[in-house]
Amino acid sequence: xxxxxxxxxxxxxxxxxxxxxxxxxxxxxxxxxxxxxxxxxxxxxxxxxxxxxxxxxxxxxxxxxxxxxxxxxxxxxxxxxxxxxxxxxxxxxxxxxxxxxxxxxxxxxxxxxxxxxxxxx
Amino acid sequence: xxxxxxxxxxxxxxxxxxxxxxxxxxxxxxxxxxxxxxxxxxxxxxxxxxxxxxxxxxxxxxxxxxxxxxxxxxxxxxxxxxxxxxxxxxxxxxxxxxxxxxxxxxxxxxxxxxxxxxxxxxxxxxxxxxxxxxxxxxxxxxxxxxxxxxxxxxxxxxxxxxxxxxxxxxxxxxxxxxxxxxxxxxxxxxxxxxxxxxxxxxxxxxxxxxxxxxxxxxxxxxxxxxxxxxxxxxxxxxxxxxxxxxxxxx
Numbered sequence: 194x195x196x197x198x199x200x201x202x203x204x205x206x207x208x209x210x211x212x213x214x215x216x217x218x219x220x221x222x223x224x225x226x227x228x229x230x231x232x233x234x235x236x237x238x239x240x241x242x243x244x245x246x247x248x249x250x251x252x253x254x255x256x257x258x259x260x261x262x263x264x265x266x267x268x269x270x271x272x273x274x275x276x277x278x279x280x281x282x283x284x285x286x287x288x289x290x291x292x293x294x295x296x297x298x299x300x301x302x303x304x305x306x307x308x309x310x311x312x313x314x
Numbered sequence: 315x316x317x318x319x320x321x322x323x324x325x326x327x328x329x330x331x332x333x334x335x336x337x338x339x340x341x342x343x344x345x346x347x348x349x350x351x352x353x354x355x356x357x358x359x360x361x362x363x364x365x366x367x368x369x370x371x372x373x374x375x376x377x378x379x380x381x382x383x384x385x386x387x388x389x390x391x392x393x394x395x396x397x398x399x400x401x402x403x404x405x406x407x408x409x410x411x412x413x414x415x416x417x418x419x420x421x422x423x424x425x426x427x428x429x430x431x432x433x434x435x436x437x438x439x440x441x442x443x444x445x446x447x448x449x450x451x452x453x454x455x456x457x458x459x460x461x462x463x464x465x466x467x468x469x470x471x472x473x474x475x476x477x478x479x480x481x482x483x484x485x486x487x488x489x490x491x492x493x494x495x496x497x498x499x500x501x502x503x504x505x506x507x508x509x510x511x512x513x514x515x516x517x518x519x520x521x522x523x524x525x526x527x528x529x530x531x532x533x534x535x536x537x538x539x540x541x542x543x544x545x546x547x548x549x550x551x552x553x554x555x556x557x558x559x560x561x562x563x564x
Contacts, residue, residue, distance in 0.1 A: 220492075220493065220516050220518075220519075221492055221493035221494060222492075223492075223494065224493065224494075273524055273525075273528070276518060276521065276524065276525075277516070277518055277519050277521075277536075277540075278521075278522050278525060278532050278533075278536050278540075279525070279530075284535075284536065284539055287516075287519060287539050287540070287542075287543050288539060288542070288543075290543065290546070291539075291542045291543045291546035291547075292546075294543075294546040294547055294549070294550040295546045295549060295550070297550055297553075298546070298549040298550040298552070298553040299553075301550075301553040301554060301556075301557050302553045302556065302557075304557070305553070305556060305557035305560050305561075306408075306560075308560070308561075309407075309560040309561075
């Protein structure tokens with residue numbers, strides 16, 4: 194009884210993997226993010242610094258360093274805003290996974306109870 | 315349900331008698347005190363450092379506490395033979411698992427709250443402000459701790475304690491990885507790795523220490539969603555653990 198179940202599970206996982214079902218349904222922000230999230234308002238316009246100097250959003254603080262406006266997405270804060278709390282477009286995926294997990298938990302509970310009662314009856 | 319609560323209370327009492335639990339709690343509190351004593355060298359962002367490392371310390375504390383609480387519960391019951399009279403008459407296997415889990419969860423919750431209060435005290439002693447999102451952030455760590463507890467229970471039903479610890483640690487580390495990082499572990503089979511990653515939990519859902527430390531606001535809806543995700547994964551792991559437990563000969 195155990196061997197066929199394990200085999201069926203392995204075959205199911207391998208066939209799902211072969212179909213490439215994992216693509217774009219997971220939480221990788223870099224993969225599933227809409228273009229406007231990845232590009233953001235900050236394009237890091239070095240050439241504008243030369244034209245507008247200190248009046249731009251960034252301020253030169255030395256020969257090479259610069260400071261961005263706090264709380265704004267830019268090349269240095271991409272990691273910060275690519276976290277789930279800041280990426281609203283994956284919240285529906287979190288909800289979807291929660292619903293699937295609860296469904297699976299209930300299914301597994303009923304199935305194991307059924308098998309257990311048959312085993313001892 | 316009354317039997318589950320009675321058994322959970324028994325579990326709490328037996329866990330509080332163990333030195334492991336107190337040892338882990340003391341280590342976590344000492345770690346927080348050490349973080350609070352790192353010299354700031356007049357750096358203005360010292361508060362961020364204390365908060366980030368403090369919340370990281372609480373997360374690691376939750377992992378250690380989950381291991382310390384649950385890794386030996388079932389194996390010890392099995393070795394001492396106390397599980398046989400328990401599941402023979404007064405409680406079912408499901409009630410045994412829920413009683414043990416609830417008892418451990420209560421101790422885990424109290425230990426994490428003590429850690430959170432300890433972090434607040436350290437912030438106050440260092441003249442740093444306590445962010446309003448610290449408590450909801452700790453709530454997410456609590457949910458993460460419950461999930462880890464369920465994982466330890468799951469492994470404890472079919473492995474020995476020395477194997478349970480590295481398996482739980484491996485799951486903890488792998489679950490922190492992004493999809494790209496995980497696929498990079500074995501790039502020859504990206505589809506399989508993607509599917510495996512899909513089955514693993516996403517621990518980054520519980521990570522809000524960066525916005526808390528940097529003063530960014532996190533929507534309340536996100537906290538609720540992350541809690542729901544953690545509790546759903548916990549219930550799933552418990553149902554898998556119960557399915558394994560029901561199949562085992564005692």
